[in-house]
Amino acid sequence: MTILSVIVLGLIYPFVMTGLAQVMFPHQANGSLVTVNGQVVGSSIVGQLWTKPQYFHGRPSAAGKNGYDPTSTGGTNYGPSSKKLIDSTRATIAALKKENPNATVPIPMDLVTSSGSGIDPDISPQAAYYQAPRVAQARKMDVKAVDDLIARNTKGRTFGFLGEPRVNVLQLNLALDAARP
Amino acid sequence: MTAIGWLQAIIFFLVVLALTKPLGLYMTRVFSGERTWFSPVLVPVERFIYRLSGVNPDEEMPWYGYAFCVLAFSLVSLVYLYVLLRTQKWLPLNPQHFDNMTPDLAWNTAVSFMTNTNWQFYSGESTMSYLSQMAGLAWHNFVSAAAGIAVALAVIRGVIRTSGKTLGNFWVDLTRASLYILLPASIAVGLFLVSQGVPQNFAAYQTIHTLEGTAQTITGGPIGSQEIIKELGTNGGGFVNANSASPNENPSPLTNFIEMLLILVIGAALTYVYGRMAKNTKQGWALFSAMSILFFVGFTVVYAAEAAGNPLVHQLGVAGANLEGKETRFGAAASALFATVTTDTSCGAVNAAHDSFMALGGLVPIVNMQLGEIVFGGVGSGLYGMIIFVVLTVFIAGLMVGRTPELLGKKIERREVQFAILAALVTPILVLVPTAVAAVTPAGLATLNNAGPHGFSEILYAFTSTNANNGSAFAGLSPNLFYNIATGLNMLFGRFLIIVPALALAGTLAGKKAVAEGAGTFTTYSPVFVALLIGVIVIVGALTFLPADALGPVVEHLLVNQGKTF
Numbered sequence: 001m002t003i004l005s006v007i008v009l010g011l012i013y014p015f016v017m018t019g020l021a022q023v024m025f026p027h028q029a030n031g032s033l034v035t036v037n038g039q040v041v042g043s044s045i046v047g048q049l050w051t052k053p054q055y056f057h058g059r060p061s062a063a064g065k066n067g068y069d070p071t072s073t074g075g076t077n078y079g080p081s082s083k084k085l086i087d088s089t090r091a092t093i094a095a096l097k098k099e100n101p102n103a104t105v106p107i108p109m110d111l112v113t114s115s116g117s118g119i120d121p122d123i124s125p126q127a128a129y130y131q132a133p134r135v136a137q138a139r140k141m142d143v144k145a146v147d148d149l150i151a152r153n154t155k156g157r158t159f160g161f162l163g164e165p166r167v168n169v170l171q172l173n174l175a176l177d178a179a180r181p
Numbered sequence: 182m183t184a185i186g187w188l189q190a191i192i193f194f195l196v197v198l199a200l201t202k203p204l205g206l207y208m209t210r211v212f213s214g215e216r217t218w219f220s221p222v223l224v225p226v227e228r229f230i231y232r233l234s235g236v237n238p239d240e241e242m243p244w245y246g247y248a249f250c251v252l253a254f255s256l257v258s259l260v261y262l263y264v265l266l267r268t269q270k271w272l273p274l275n276p277q278h279f280d281n282m283t284p285d286l287a288w289n290t291a292v293s294f295m296t297n298t299n300w301q302f303y304s305g306e307s308t309m310s311y312l313s314q315m316a317g318l319a320w321h322n323f324v325s326a327a328a329g330i331a332v333a334l335a336v337i338r339g340v341i342r343t344s345g346k347t348l349g350n351f352w353v354d355l356t357r358a359s360l361y362i363l364l365p366a367s368i369a370v371g372l373f374l375v376s377q378g379v380p381q382n383f384a385a386y387q388t389i390h391t392l393e394g395t396a397q398t399i400t401g402g403p404i405g406s407q408e409i410i411k412e413l414g415t416n417g418g419g420f421v422n423a424n425s426a427s428p429n430e431n432p433s434p435l436t437n438f439i440e441m442l443l444i445l446v447i448g449a450a451l452t453y454v455y456g457r458m459a460k461n462t463k464q465g466w467a468l469f470s471a472m473s474i475l476f477f478v479g480f481t482v483v484y485a486a487e488a489a490g491n492p493l494v495h496q497l498g499v500a501g502a503n504l505e506g507k508e509t510r511f512g513a514a515a516s517a518l519f520a521t522v523t524t525d526t527s528c529g530a531v532n533a534a535h536d537s538f539m540a541l542g543g544l545v546p547i548v549n550m551q552l553g554e555i556v557f558g559g560v561g562s563g564l565y566g567m568i569i570f571v572v573l574t575v576f577i578a579g580l581m582v583g584r585t586p587e588l589l590g591k592k593i594e595r596r597e598v599q600f601a602i603l604a605a606l607v608t609p610i611l612v613l614v615p616t617a618v619a620a621v622t623p624a625g626l627a628t629l630n631n632a633g634p635h636g637f638s639e640i641l642y643a644f645t646s647t648n649a650n651n652g653s654a655f656a657g658l659s660p661n662l663f664y665n666i667a668t669g670l671n672m673l674f675g676r677f678l679i680i681v682p683a684l685a686l687a688g689t690l691a692g693k694k695a696v697a698e699g700a701g702t703f704t705t706y707s708p709v710f711v712a713l714l715i716g717v718i719v720i721v722g723a724l725t726f727l728p729a730d731a732l733g734p735v736v737e738h739l740l741v742n743q744g745k746t747f
Contacts, residue, residue, distance in 0.1 A: 001230070010319065013364065013368075020372060029380060041392055052393055055393065077657030079536060082635065086746050108501065112497075162515070
């Protein structure tokens with residue numbers, strides 16, 4: 001019984017599923033990769049580390065040494081009373097204020113907290129608007145034009161009630177590059 | 182809290198409610214051996230499996246025979262997974278060339294999956310070959326869930342049968358649960374998950390360069406086929422360390438909604454199966470109502486705590502809900518709902534870091550597991566756990582009014598109560614004793630991620646979760662030899678010290694004559710009974726743990742509000 005079930009459920013089933021998935025949804029099955037001029041620049045579902053001022057940045061990440069390492073996913077696992085949590089949050093806030101001196105909206109919560117996966121591909125719309133003046137200045141763009149890009153790349157709640165509104169950072173940065181390389 | 186957050190929870194509940202009857206009807210047909218949709222394809226497969234493995238499908242087993250088969254099958258599957266994990270280096274489908282697992286971690290992982298716990302001390306993306314994932318972990322996801330459903334079926338039969346002493350055939354129940362319920366749903370919904378972005382491939386990880394020129398490794402694997410059964414079988418062991426928080430397992434709010442549904446739906450449907458088989462669907466709906474009330478109480482507390490946010494962070498000048506350890510696409514509401522669902526059942530998948538929940542937000546998952554995960558519950562284990570509480574409730578109610586307690590017309594006597602009490606005592610002993618031991622030994626304290634009361638909560642959560650076969654974690658606690666062995670033993674005892682008394686209880690009930698319902702009968706489907714049942718669950722289940730829960734989450738809650746950190 002054990003051997004038979006391993007063959008049916010452990011081998012045939014995943015092989016059939018992979019075959020069907022590769023035929024029906026090859027793009028998603030292979031990791032939703034995004035290409036620019038034939039070069040793979042990332043996956044639309046996996047967040048990346050962004051540091052340059054002309055790009056929008058994602059959230060703090062606890063995945064791997066530098067963050068955003070898909071081979072080492074996870075959060076900080078700091079509890080609400082953790083001194084390390086409060087200290088690192090304070091440092092993150094200070095760094096954000098230094099990088100974004102001209103921000104016009106308050107710092108949103110998602111920009112100072114690490115995600116559960118460490119590879120969160122999204123930020124809240126407010127987190128994008130917060131960074132817009134910095135990005136606009138680095139690219140010598142109008143803040144209004146950057147805000148428009150954010151609005152166009154904002155995804156609402158699914159069916160109006162599932163999840164939260166969000167902006168995919170890679171998608172937004174690609175749109176930026178397309179608007180003003 | 183927002184109206185939209187609540188709307189999400191309410192619509193979710195309504196969908197579960199709507200699915201309970203149709204799925205329950207279908208499952209009743211499957212386990213009564215009646216024809217279903219899939220029969221033309223699956224009956225020949227089923228017969229072939231019985232012939233090849235020498236099972237006589239018409240042979241019925243007494244409770245001890247049934248229990249023996251459960252134990253024997255579990256032992257074989259435990260050894261199989263252990264060997265697979267210890268030899269994966271030499272086996273195919275290992276493009277990352279991961280090494281064999283260490284003995285203590287392999288033991289912990291093998292027990293974890295065999296008992297349907299899926300406690301994650303391993304990190305899938307950096308330790309598991311694709312073969313270990315699909316033929317080891319995902320396979321266990323199917324069969325440990327099917328074994329749970331089988332036991333629930335046997336217990337139901339014991340409660341309703343009035344002649345004979347048998348409870349059904351374990352091999353038939355196991356095969357039917359896998360083939361007719363878990364497999365078709367996995368194929369259909371698994372492909373849907375892939376269409377939403379969950380990867381499904383055998384490719385090696387690839388390195389890409391971002392627009393900024395930074396290198397990043399993109400992982401892959403047969404994730405979709407494993408993700409679906411991880412939820413449907415209330416297993417919860419992630420393909421990757423971050424589990425359903427990872428966009429590779431759970432890429433969108435829609436997949437999140439579907440995954441939560443998968444976790445709850447079989448447990449909910451089993452209440453209908455129970456009512457249907459007892460020839461009184463009100464019996465099933467009474468259990469469903471009690472479960473629903475506990476579900477909403479739990480969700481309300483978690484959601485309120487998470488939406489209110491962390492006052493210590495607010496003091497730094499940033500307002501909003503607690504998003505530490507949560508994904509942007511889910512936010513506070515969907516994370517609170519997932520945490521409630523995954524601990525109401527024995528699933529233990531997580532879409533956010535429970536360790537970083539607010540103190541009271543993290544308290545609810547702990548309490549849910551301490552109650553025995555009977556709120557819809559794990560596939561099978563929820564229902565047989567709930568039936569144990571039902572037996573206790575009719576007994577206590579009978580004592581209160583001085584009447585012989587009855588369940589479905591059968592007298593509840595000394596032996597039944599003894600078995601029920603035995604099962605009810607297992608949880609507190611196996612949670613509190615090891616927690617106390619870990620809290621005073623260097624090995625138990627060595628790998629905590631947090632100090633102060635939250636560190637204690639990490640230990641309490643670990644033993645609560647492994648004993649309840651949940652598998653979610655305050656994941657800051659890292660594995661060491663002590664925890665690998667102790668939590669491994671805890672999972673074993675937690676599963677089988679409930680299963681065996683539950684089957685024994687069913688066995689003694691199976692032979693009893695049922696007397697017709699009369700004017701003096703205390704009905705087990707009235708609102709009064711539902712209220713009593715909830716009372717017994719809370720008193721028996723929760724009060725034992727109150728001191729421990731107070732030392733961890735409650736103390737932390739009070740201290741955070743006073744601005745204290747550790």
